Amino acid sequence: MRILKLTAAVEKQLLRARQQRDVEAERISARIIAEVRQRGDGALFAWAKKLDGAELRRDGAWISRRQMRMAEKRARGEFLDALRHAERNVRRVAERQLPQPWTVEVEPGVKIGQMVRPIDTIACYIPGGRHASCFGLYANDDGGPSKGCWRETRCCRLPKAEC
Secondary structure (H helix, E strand, O other): OOOOOOOHHHHHHHHHHHHHHHHHHHHHHHHHHHHHHHHOHHHHHHHHHHHHOOOOOHHHOOOOHHHHHHHHHHOOHHHHHHHHHHHHHHHHHHHHOOOOOEEEEEEOOEEEEEOOOOOOEEEEEEOOOOOOOOHHHHHOOOOOHHHOOOEEEEEEOOOOOOO
């Protein structure tokens, strides 16, 4: 990790690099999504293996509540505290980002507005790559209860030992 002094030049350089990476990420993501739409779980499992080395099968893709409770009991207390702290912070930011319904009367008797209807279900797969982190499950939250979603599922490969 490097700590950089944020000057105007450094900011410009970082934003330019980020923009280039985002374009590449969008291209790769579009390919993955197209393959999953076409081939379903088989494509999802193939990408999980390619990106994370995860050997997923239909019968082992889900972790039961019992397994989650057992894993939580094995985790260190300070790690769980840090995870809960991160979740609170991400949730506070997500709640501020909630879209709000609005209407405007553009002329007498004519109103235009926006209704906000949350989606029913959201699922996120957070590929671990070389640096899997449980915090990615919170930092990459795209919806969930704080945004009005009824069901939320997030998953990643088996996390590092510190998880």
